[in-house]
Amino acid sequence: MNAVLTPAAALQRLRLRVEGAVQGVGFRPWVAQQARLLALSGWVRNDGQGLEAELQGPTEALAAFAQALQLSPPPLARVQRVQRTPLAVQPDEAGFVIQPSRATAPQALTTTLPPDTAPCNACLDELFSPGDRRWRHPFINCTQCGPRFTLTARLPYDRPNTALANFPMCPACAAEYADPQDRRHHAQPVACPRCGPRIALWAPDGAVLIAPEAGTDAVLAEAAQRLRAGQVLAVKGVGGYHLVADATQAAPLQRLRAAKQRASKPFALLVANTASARRWVQLGDDSATLLASPARPIVLLPCQPGVAAAHPAIAPGLDEWGLMQPSNPLHWLLLHELAGRPADPAWRHTEQPMLLLMTSANPGGEPLVVDEAEAVIKLGGLADALLVHDRAILARADDSVRRPLGRDAQGRPFFPFIRRARGQVPEPIALPGVPADAPPVLATGGYLKATVCLTRGNEAFVSPHLGDLGSAASRQGLMEAVTRLQDFLGVRPQAVAHDLHPDFFSTAHAQALAEAWQVPTVPVQHHHAHAAAVLAEHGHGGPALALVLDGVGLGSDGQPWGGELLRCEGTGTGFARLAHLPALPLPGGDRAAREPWRLGAALLHSLGRGGEIAQRFAAEPLAGSLGTVLDRRLNCPATASAGRLFDAAAALLAGVHHNGHEAEAAMRLEALALRHPGPATPWADAFTLDAHGVLDLRGLWTALADSRIDAPAAQAEAAARFHASLAAALVAWVAHHARAQHVDTVALGGGCWINRPLRQAAVPALQARGLTVLEATQAPCGDGGLSLGQAAVALAFLNRSR
């Protein structure tokens, strides 16, 4: 090889800059390995912009390197830009080295981190191979897997900047770290039982039950014993604590429901693998792949027949469970211990009976608990013991939640996000059509399911789900999320976008930041933001309609909006409200959103049938008085909300009077509809559309009020026909306006689009009318995606004023 390829005259030297998610993914060892294979000399290092290398060798070898970089970069890396600069050849250079990272001023940072990743197969093989030096080590990882975002305080991604800073490597780990041939070469969180973090078991008051010195086995044995005995454990995970229990036992579930003050919110579950998942849920190939993907989201999946009914405490009233597979070694080890410590590493591929309840430990809607002191204070009353460790969580990240909804308009598997957090952040969302040199903007989102978004060039970085902004702790979380994104991205936003609602903390914080930074604020109408989020991820340039269906958002006219047909001129540019759903009064304002029976009453009242309220909602002590409230319109804002229409339907058809958790009514109504066998026929005369495209749903309202719900089959049929009728009405409505506006694209935004029967009926029908349908695939269609849409509007605003 040398003889052919090394005439001295053919030598070249190149400087390479690689940008994107290129740190913490084994990129430097990969470069070193390729360089040595191709007999190139030079060096590689990380810096604040990404990765920098100088490579010297024969032209052909350099070309081969470039090809490898393009075709087979390290699997977790996401290369965005490669810049090549020719340099003068250094005649005496020999060998290839990985140089120490160069710390850079934060303003110059243009790189980012990959998200947290579940243990890879190579690590799992070691984890479960008796005799391996990392056998059952709860912190096993390598360059291809492990925590990243939640573990890193600042860039560049080097051990001293991570939660491992205080764990000096033992000689064995140091040797792996230094060995370019090793899977753990420059794996920053590398650790082993000798030098790594350790687990322990604490009593709810923080007293030590099993000390770290007793060893991993002793801690796991006791933890497993307690789970078997029906106890609840608080377990420290990757992005925060979970409350964990044996989900096949009723007692711990009931205890958690009582203690967490949530009578009905579905619990998430942990299973070992897809084979085990199939025992409980129906799993298509796409969903199985998603469930096993390195990001390890919670996936909402339809239960096997009879399963939901046999375990009613897991997701009351629903036929879908949220399942996940282990996202970190500790989850794996709990399952291994419960399985009786099988010696054969193959155990993890075989069906396991364990079903662990694994719900985020965020008492009272506050942010996820991440540290031990907090865990004792806030979880001490909920858990019988705390499974803790001494590797700090430096950033919160809840579990991501996705719901498979078949295929998208382009025929790809469609798994919209309900919550986008662990395993996804800080992965950027590409903004096609936005120039690479666009000024950075910040957007602070809404109020519920809050996220913030910072852009850099044509990429949007959306924070993990921050929860609802009602508590001081979640507001603190929002402020920290902004700071952290800024630190990571090293940019100074040139505008700050926010919702129109004057009383959201996100609005106040945006205004305060903009004032401090002396940059403009960009107030963005709620539903325009929902629309812009969808248009932005698709890079849609021309005019489009947007059908935005959600609960409520403040309109440009100061009124509550919620079922909107907008015309958008392009992504983030001007919009017009073409039409909206017929309004219903909201008796008691937000109280009505928590009490769907009030919407059922409002619907009856709007039909002139207020006299039926008291009898139909006889179980409600206030039912007799609500008619007066509606007659006089006392604190009854009229809202064109789609979400509240679902509430009304759920109250009338499914008897759901109170929302124990957000969207419970709509979810239970949907579950009912899905129980109806076969296709549902829309009700005749459910809607009318006048020449101006004004939609009248009185027919649908009347059908809701008149439906027979005395038998489960009739109930399911009515629920299914409601969804079918609404979908038919919406499709006709959109088609009318698309024709009138000469627009052929419609974006679907707002939280209602996570509804399966609605989406499944509406999307193909819209396509059949010749419309291109755009859906939210990268960020949640609900309020978790607002910050992305606001950012898109701010970018358009700055672009116009340039």
Added chain:
Amino acid sequence: MNHGAGGRASLQLIEELFARVFDNPALREGNDGAVLDVPPGHRLVMATDGHVISPLFFPGGDIGCLSVHGTVNDMAMMGATPTALSASFILEEGFPLADLKRIVESMAAAAREAGVPIVTGDTKVVEQGHGDGVFISTTGLGLLPAGRNIGGANARPGDVVLVSGTLGDHGVAVLSQRESLAFDSEVVSDTAALHTLVAALLAAVPEGAVRTLRDPTRGGLATTLNEIARQSGVGMMLDEALLPILPQVDAACELLGLDVLYLANEGKLIAIVAPEVADAALATLRAHPLGAKAARIGTVQQDPHHFVQMRTRFGGQRVVDWLSGEPLPRIC
């Protein structure tokens, strides 16, 4: 302003009414202003309040007594002893004289009961459609002993938040009257002059131990505490379970979806006091007829964001926000 059988009520008639009902030496002088003595060692406190309310008459009161109580209370919250009031009326043409008489008499009774004379006044009549029946502005003068410093900027971490009685009574009373809502037991406005309650409180504890006094009128407890938190640069933590609320007010709030924390009060005060006097202060309030249901509802705490927080009955915590106006729906 129809008087008798279609005749227009003359200004003269009104002025006679006022002179007769409000009668006091200063007014009798008949000058353009009243002359008041200021005893040595005191400073003057001046406060003013405009009163616009619908309906004009409500269970427990009317715009007349309200306009006296409001300004007396503003002075009392400064720690001052109210000594005199002025009153200015804007009447809409056609306003029934009988109603006016009722209002003026209620005002006079309130002033007499409070021991604060109305020493000067003025009346203007506007065309029909240019007013809402009657608007009353009152201004008060009070005497503040030298060295007394009670104000919104004085709350410190560790201080205790007291409230002198049940919350939201006035707001619900006015609303139920306006909308003819009937509740099982009537809710009566709490409108009252609080200066004797304040005097008792200040006499019971050392000077300086009462940091802040406020009457949580429009915007309610939530708005008032947020104002104090911002003025003092502190946060607060309230305890929902400790808030004194009448069951019928609670029920009205539930039905109408109102938050009692934002409802107006016209006869309640918030006292922020040093922790060491909290028990004595609470006992003093409770010993007074206007403070029988006084309660300790929270504490002042350090907080760079000046959040007023509340531990809810369910063990969670939420921020009690300073709203920009009426509460707007926010649940998406």
